[in-house]
Every structure is written in structure tokens, then in C-alpha cells.
Amino acid sequence: MNTDEQLVSIVQQFFHAVPHCRILGMKPEHASSENVIVSMPFNEELEANPGSGIIHSGAITTLMDSAFGVAACISLPDFETCPTIDLRIDHLGFPDPFKPVRCSAEAYRVTKTVVFTRGVAYQDNLSEPFAHGVGTFMRSGRTLSQMAKRLAK
């Protein structure tokens, strides 16, 4: 059984290995068997309109897809990687400008082939989300450690 610290470290390594997550500066703030919290800093390159300070919803989609995918992966015994089958995001409001954003994600049901996930995007307070999402992921049968070995070659 992995400790929460070990899980955070595993997620960190995963984000470091995925170019687009690394470029957006995604970092796990928390990881446990219950949920994952991933943060993403404000970056003016992600703005919807120049100078608005508001991160474009497309970058929020990327954050939520990544956090949901990681939640699916670490919910499985051998950390299987899971490609997204589908994803739906409801934009309850806009994030506050010029501030980092977070996504809290959980895998709430695991079956033989599919993992069901859900979560929210928020800034300071988990109970005040600006987006809500659900995502379905497919179990690939390939583990994170296999992926890391192939990358190291």
C-alpha cells in the first residue's frame, strides 16, 4: 500500500513525463485513495482575451482531463494508464483573474474495463467551484512503470 506522499511523488513524476502537463506547470498538491488535487499556475499565455487574466476554458479542460486521468490511474492496483473515453465539463462561472486554479478529482467507480471519475475546478475554496466535470476512462492494461521503462529506453 502506498502512502499519500508516495502517491504525490508518483503523480509528480507522471506530470513531469507528460510534455503538455509539464508546460502548463501542473503539480499534485494532494493524492490519496480518495482523491487527487492538482494545481496549475496562472500564465498569461493561457488567457482567453489578452490582459483579462482569465484562463481560457480550454486550458481548464486540459487540467481536468489530466487530473481525472491521474485519479483513474492511481485508483487501479498497478497504476494502469487510462485514455479518456469521454469528458463533460460544466462551467459554473469564471475563475478569478490572475490566480492559480486547482482541480480535485476522484475515481468513484472502477469496473473491469472502465473507470468513472468526477471532480471540480476551483481556486481558494473547494466548496466554491467554477467548473464541474465527469469523465470516463478506459483501462489500458499498461502500467505507469511499463510506460516509464519504455520512456527510459
Place this chain on the structure above:
Amino acid sequence: MNIQNGFREVLLQARATSDYSRLTELLPYARKIGMRCQSLGDDALFVLPENRENTGNPVLPALHGGVLGGFMEMSAVIHLMLFMDEPKIPKIVDFSIDYLRSSKVQDVFAECDVVRQGSRIANVSITAWQSRRETPVATARAHFRLDS
């Protein structure tokens, strides 16, 4: 969010001339992922050129599904701005995407279809493909608010 003057001018010019090349340069997120927009007859074709920075699975390698979603969302926004009667900035309400195939780290194309445009809400469907239009890598649907 109002349309800033500089952007409004470019948008009006794009609508008048069907030259969409400058639009994506002015939108930071569009520029970040490297997407472009070109006219295709009376329609618009959106392109996300091959870019290693958009990789989501470095082993396969495959495009990041989130980037594909972001590209399709941004395509729908620009499509509405170009083809609505009044140029406005649509605000996203919800977005739903189905991933049909693994997308390679290669060019992606997208086309949008405004399924329904009411006075306050628009429903847009988006199809993205790589090698052939007939084998899409993802389909998506988005709702936008049109009130300002």
C-alpha cells in the same frame, strides 16, 4: 468580457474579407497551442499543427486529450464569432467531448456546425480528424451564452 477594440477590428475585417489568419494570433490560448484558422469556401477550417509541446502520452506518442478538447472549444468560439449575425464573444456554458481514436502528434483539423442558435444560447457541434475526414479522432458539443 467585452470585445476589445483592436480585436474587434480584426474580427470585423476577418468577417468581411474571409481572411482569418490574424484572428488566432490575438487570442493567447490559441497562440499557445499553435492553432490556426483558414477559410474553406464559405466555411472555416481550424488547424492544430503538429507540435511536440501538445503531447499527452510520450510513449505512443499521442496528443494530449485536453489540448484536443481545448482546440475544439476554441474552434467553436471562433466559428461563432465569425458567423453570428452580430459579432460577440460567446461564453462557454458546457462542453462535452467523445474521444473516438487515439490522436497522433500530427496535424489535427476541425470543423464546426452551429446546430441551433437562439437569442441567448448557441449549440455547436465540432468534429476533429487527422488523416481522413471520415475517421474523426473526436466529436464534441458545446453550449455558449450569447448575451453580453
